[in-house]
Amino acid sequence: MTDFSGSARGxxxxxxWDHEADFVVVGFGGAAAVxxxxxxxxxxxxxxxxxxxxGGGNSVCVAGGLIMTPTDDxxxxxxxxxxxAGQTGRDVLEMFVRRMKDIPAFQHQLDLxxxxxxxxxxxxxxxxxxxRAPGNEGVAGMSxxxxxxxxxxxxxxxxKALERGARVMYKTPAVSLxxxxxxGEVLGVIAQDEHGNDLYIKGRKATILACGGFECDEELLQxxxxxxxxxxxxxxxxxxxxxxxxxxxxxxxxxxxxVAGPLNWGIKVEEGYVYNTYDFNKVAGFGxxxxxxxxxxxxxxxxxKGRRFYxxxxxxxxxxxxxxxxxxxxxxxxxxxxxxxxxxxLIFDDKAKAAGAVMSTLNSRTPRWSEDNQxxxxxxxxxxxDTLEELAAKCTYPRxxxxxxxxxxxxxxxxxxxxxxxxxxxxGDGIEFGRQEFTVxxxxxxxxxxxxxxxxxxxxxxxxxxxxxxxxxxxxxxxxPRLYAIGECGSLWGPYYNSMGDISEFIVSGMVAAESxxxxxxxxx
Numbered sequence: 191m192t193d194f195s196g197s198a199r200g201x202x203x204x205x206x207w208d209h210e211a212d213f214v215v216v217g218f219g220g221a222a223a224v225x226x227x228x229x230x231x232x233x234x235x236x237x238x239x240x241x242x243x244x245g246g247g248n249s250v251c252v253a254g255g256l257i258m259t260p261t262d263d264x265x266x267x268x269x270x271x272x273x274x275a276g277q278t279g280r281d282v283l284e285m286f287v288r289r290m291k292d293i294p295a296f297q298h299q300l301d302l303x304x305x306x307x308x309x310x311x312x313x314x315x316x317x318x319x320x321x322r323a324p325g326n327e328g329v330a331g332m333s334x335x336x337x338x339x340x341x342x343x344x345x346x347x348x349x350k351a352l353e354r355g356a357r358v359m360y361k362t363p364a365v366s367l368x369x370x371x372x373x374g375e376v377l378g379v380i381a382q383d384e385h386g387n388d389l390y391i392k393g394r395k396a397t398i399l400a401c402g403g404f405e406c407d408e409e410l411l412q413x414x415x416x417x418x419x420x421x422x423x424x425x426x427x428x429x430x431x432x433x434x435x436x437x438x439x440x441x442x443x444x445x446x447x448x449v450a451g452p453l454n455w456g457i458k459v460e461e462g463y464v465y466n467t468y469d470f471n472k473v474a475g476f477g478x479x480x481x482x483x484x485x486x487x488x489x490x491x492x493x494x495k496g497r498r499f500y501x502x503x504x505x506x507x508x509x510x511x512x513x514x515x516x517x518x519x520x521x522x523x524x525x526x527x528x529x530x531x532x533x534x535x536l537i538f539d540d541k542a543k544a545a546g547a548v549m550s551t552l553n554s555r556t557p558r559w560s561e562d563n564q565x566x567x568x569x570x571x572x573x574x575x576d577t578l579e580e581l582a583a584k585c586t587y588p589r590x591x592x593x594x595x596x597x598x599x600x601x602x603x604x605x606x607x608x609x610x611x612x613x614x615x616x617x618g619d620g621i622e623f624g625r626q627e628f629t630v631x632x633x634x635x636x637x638x639x640x641x642x643x644x645x646x647x648x649x650x651x652x653x654x655x656x657x658x659x660x661x662x663x664x665x666x667x668x669x670x671p672r673l674y675a676i677g678e679c680g681s682l683w684g685p686y687y688n689s690m691g692d693i694s695e696f697i698v699s700g701m702v703a704a705e706s707x708x709x710x711x712x713x714x715x
Contacts, residue, residue, distance in 0.1 A: 209392070215236060421457075488632045660703035
């Protein structure tokens with residue numbers, strides 16, 4: 191029998207618990223809200239520990255109105271197995287496919303307007319995203335609620351959970367699991383109050399890790415995703431807390447290199463907020479409707495040599511959640527080695543600056559970039575210069591081992607790029623890399639830049655491995671007693687991801703874990 195007495199901080203039950211509940215849920219994102227709504231609806235006591243001042247996690251960074259749904263179970267399982275590259279057990283995929291059919295009924299419980307004709311539909315590039323993958327005919331999209339947006343959907347689920355009696359302790363991060371020192375049974379968690387004092391919180395039936403991935407932990411990102419800095423569009427609170435707690439409890443990890451993106455370029459400011467370039471998405475109209483492009487269009491993206499390197503106006507429905515971008519955006523000079531296009535810079539002129547906010551954000555909890563760009567200019571987030579040579583000199587970047595040496599943008603390269611781009615705009619065709627829209631020249635100063643920018647992904651998918659009941663598995667593939675993981679904290683997704691799959695997963699995993707955990711007996715510890 192494994193001896194857990196050496197686990198960090200977790201040395202068995204304390205003499206006194208500070209708080210108790212039937213279920214202790216770590217994190218208050220979408221999956222946690224679904225779990226709490228389901229479990230509290232069954233009459234049990236649910237206590238949620240949220241490290242931030244409010245919940246939401248990555249669930250407030252999604253479209254919210256769409257879900258993925260199967261039209262043929264066997265084909266859908268084949269499709270998901272292909273996207274996961276065989277790394278996810280068939281029992282987990284079967285559960286996911288089967289329970290996606292329950293999502294409409296779940297959403298009908300929410301205080302949201304629902305559609306009368308919620309029927310599956312197909313849009314190549316989204317549902318399914320990979321139109322030639324085996325089994326793709328078995329996957330479609332569905333819109334059940336009337337497009338509430340990610341925050342609207344999350345708020346509706348969270349409100350229902352609280353209405354049913356779930357309790358939340360904000361600004362209370364969990365730091366460690368409490369385990370029986372010999373059996374490994376998870377008894378609860380050690381959390382910290384806002385003053386840094388330890389709180390021992392008992393989960394009488396189970397503890398549920400719902401604290402997302404590791405999008406904002408630089409060490410984990412560098413080890414598992416890319417050696418260059420990358421940013422994520424979601425919550426700055428997602429720092430791998432659940433992953434580390436699960437590891438100390440003996441959990442096996444999976445899908446640690448599975449990410450969605452890159453879809454944008456962006457910057458991270460002091461508060462941890464990420465602002466990204468518009469995605470030019472024709473289908474959803476996110477970027478194409480914005481004045482910076484619709485009314486101006488004088489915008490390009492260049493590398494530190496001052497050179498354009500891709501079509502900035504490519505429709506994101508064509509890049510398969512960033513897979514098409516990776517070979518170019520993350521291209522290497524193998525003789526050094528270093529990155530060719532990381533970092534990059536957004537270059538624009540007065541026409542674009544006057545047309546609206548030049549940067550955006552996918553996170554509804556991040557303050558909006560100002561429409562006149564003045565606040566960001568004053569903060570130094572936007573660089574201004576009268577000439578392209580002066581702008582290039584101001585576009586500096588730090589030394590990043592394995593990525594690039596410190597320096598400033600090549601002025602001659604930027605001048606030549608802008609001259610070639612402007613000439614192609616005047617001729618009406620022939621713009622490099624196939625750009626055919628928003629072909630407006632950067633004709634005169636002042637000029638502006640945002641950067642250095644790094645690739646912006648949507649979310650990570652790695653974390654503790656779970657079975658079809660959402661129970662966390664140890665290194666031998668056996669369930670760790672009374673420990674569950676849901677949502678992006680050990681997602682089922684592997685190397686490839688289909689649009690809106692995360693929404694479907696946070697609803698399914700929350701429901702399944704609640705139903706499974708309700709069957710747990712009360713702990714005697």
